[in-house]
Amino acid sequence: MSTAANGPSKDWPGSESGRPPDSERPALPASTEPDQGLIEDVARRKGIKGTRTGTIWTGLVVGIVVLLLLLVFILQNLDEATLELFAWDFTLPLGVALLFAALAGAAIIALAGAVRILQIRRAANRQRQLIE
Structure with missing residues (x-):
């Protein structure tokens, strides 16, 4: 028996690590081996x-x-901004005015998307009726 840095180990012929080759190691039961x-x-x-x-x-x-x-x-952005829409004049903080503008843009995009979804849904229903 030789003593390695990790402790005593058995010298196995043809093995540089002193460990038994895979063929001689005991196999774990199939249920305990991880997949x-x-x-x-x-x-x-x-x-x-x-x-x-x-x-x-x-x-x-x-x-x-x-x-x-x-x-x-x-x-x-709390600086006052004067907005004019047709005949109306509004005085709002700049940040609030920009937030309203962004919300209006998002509403327009949502409306356009909803119209397109309805078009596609109608086309799909027509196609389904033709197939049946």
């Missing part, structure tokens, strides 16, 4: 699927961050 594919998938996060709760949580956090950024933007 290598599963370990690799979990390590790459492929085995963990997203949930609705996780998606809602992520959306909530992103929404809070956006609201905080908007609040900071509005508080930093």
